[in-house]
Amino acid sequence: MADLSLRQLDKKYGSFHAVKGLDLHVEDGEFVALVGPSGCGKSTTLRMIAGLEEISSGDILIGDRVVNDLAPRQRNISMVFQSYALYPHMTVRENMGFTLKIAGRPEAEIETAVADAARALEIEPLLDRRPAQLSGGQRQRVAMGRAIVRNPDVFLFDEPLSNLDAKLRGQMRTEIKRLHARLGSTVVYVTHDQIEAMTLADRIVIMRDGLIEQAGSPDEVFNRPATRFVAGFIGSPPMNMAEGVIQDGLIRFGDGETLPLPAQFRDAVTAGQRVTLGLRPDDIYPVGHGLHAGEAVETRPLEVALTEPLGNETLLFVRFGGVEWTSRMLNPRDLRRGETVDFQIDLSRVHLFDGESGRSLRTA
Amino acid sequence: MKPWRLPPHLLLLLPAVLILAAIVVIPLGLSLWSSFTPFRLTRPDTMYDFIGLRNYARLLGDAQFWSAFGRTVLLLTVALNLEMVLGLGLALLIERASRGQRILRTIMMFPMMFSPVLVGFQFKFMFNDNVGLVNNALQSLGLTDRAIPWLIDQNLAFISIMVAEIWSSTAVFAIFILAGLMAMPRDPLEAARVDGCTPWQTFRYVTWPFLMPFAFIAMTIRSLDVARAYDIIKIMTDGGPARRTEVLWTLISRTAYSDARMGMANAMAYIAILLSIAFTLIFFRQLSKARSQIAAEW
Incomplete structure (x- = not known):
């Protein structure tokens, strides 16, 4: 586990300025949700933290380490993708153990780590299936299992629930919350769904046009919105x-x-x-x-x-x-x-x- | 009394059955039959001499036939593998191109637009020991002062033929693999990077398993192609010199038309077809295995 700092983080795609000098500190063990309408730069920010997107300027620190120029694999992060991004040709067990296998850990350790994660997520009966044989909710669990197994410094979630139907989404929301309570990990969670952000996060960061509109606890952003945009974005039905x-x-x-x-x-x-x-x-x-x-x-x-x-x-x-x-x-x-x-x-x-x-x- | 009539569904099928019989079934049956006779084109009556499996038995002990057979298998294995590696490389490069991809794809397919006979002539000229481009270039560069006998030496001639074959058909692999690359979901690649893969590991564990079915389709198609390799070789070396580059079909056509031993040639052809079927079966197995691995929905 570690804390995470973004300092004057900037991203430009040609003339398009996607993220404009973002400053954010995520405490060790804190659950931070980045919310905003599509195109606000929240996913780009997450992908920069993951190392999947180069940063134009600024610094990203995980713990005390500046990770700007490190490859994703050197950052010790885990990411859950919107599409789950499971490896279709591997079984659930292989999917979950893949990161440890690549890291060259011994078989026995991989086996234990996968078994622990599978138990926590209640997917033990699925371990020998392939992703194509799983339902959406099950794939979601496997994707989370894959993230847990690595025991990363920071968990990154990129709209993990948006491909699920409403009922399952509610269920998985609770699941994620429970998991966070148990693991006490540092989480950055991107969503466009303000209800997800409100229910899950310790702190909500509302973004718009590459800037932070407001960062605060769910109570703060709901009851004391700093801007008209935040007021309109948080709360359902809207203000x-x-x-x-x-x-x-x-x-x-x-x-x-x-x-x-x-x-x-x-x-x-x-x-x-x-x-x-x-x-x-x-x-x-x-x-x-x-x-x-x-x-x-x-x-x-x-x-x-x-x-x-x-x-x-x-x-x-x-x-x-x-x-x-x-x-x-x-x-x-x-x-x-x-x-x-x-x-x-x-x-x-x-x-x-x-x-x-x-x-x-x-x-x- | 009511006249008997063919039931309508059979009547409707009849034209198709007749056409198929005329162009497929009867020739196939005839050729199979002739492989059991000493049929010579010069003596049509030999067509009716049934000699059982004697042609096949003689082929079993025929060194010339088996060396042609072995050379065909060698050509198949080496050419297909090289084409796959090169095609994969080409596809990966072209997929990387951020602009001009369409143009590159079109250019890549140019070799496929030439008739194999023309490819044969072109390479025959290039590998000619006196006036050919290859020797000319090697000598101008000072790499050798000899005239290398590209089309005369047994191994060199085989390599020259392989080069021509590969040049003309690598694009088949490249196209199929490129199609695979373009159909491939991006997210698992990113997941692999986050999971700790180096670029090579990403390719090895994620990209390649996904591309494998595409490569096997190309393999299947190309194995049928190479197993009936004839035109390029006919033009470049005509199986020579002294049968040093003889493959199955140059041997078969020589036996059938130059020697007029049609019965024997047909026996060879049936063995050659078995070879093709064997290769196709192997690749189809691999293909369906690879497909079910990536849970392909096609």
């Missing part, structure tokens, strides 16, 4: 966003509708400033169906445009401030399309972002 202007202690939206400026932002804005207001679906709800007991609550009668019942909750879609808002109704009651209901908006949980830079206006 409601509406453009407005600060005027006379109010936020005035495009359609003339207003909301009072929440107390926590009173000193952070100036009159006439353009802002984006963000509000999670949990923080706008029909009276009596909310998650929190709101502290500073505004009540508005709004017309329900659409409902999506999910059983334990119902998503309601309403128009307010010129845009459509999603509202989460807990303990749902029967609501019809077109009905007008009193909705509560929890101002204490409002996020406000600068209209130009998109940065959060929260001061404390």
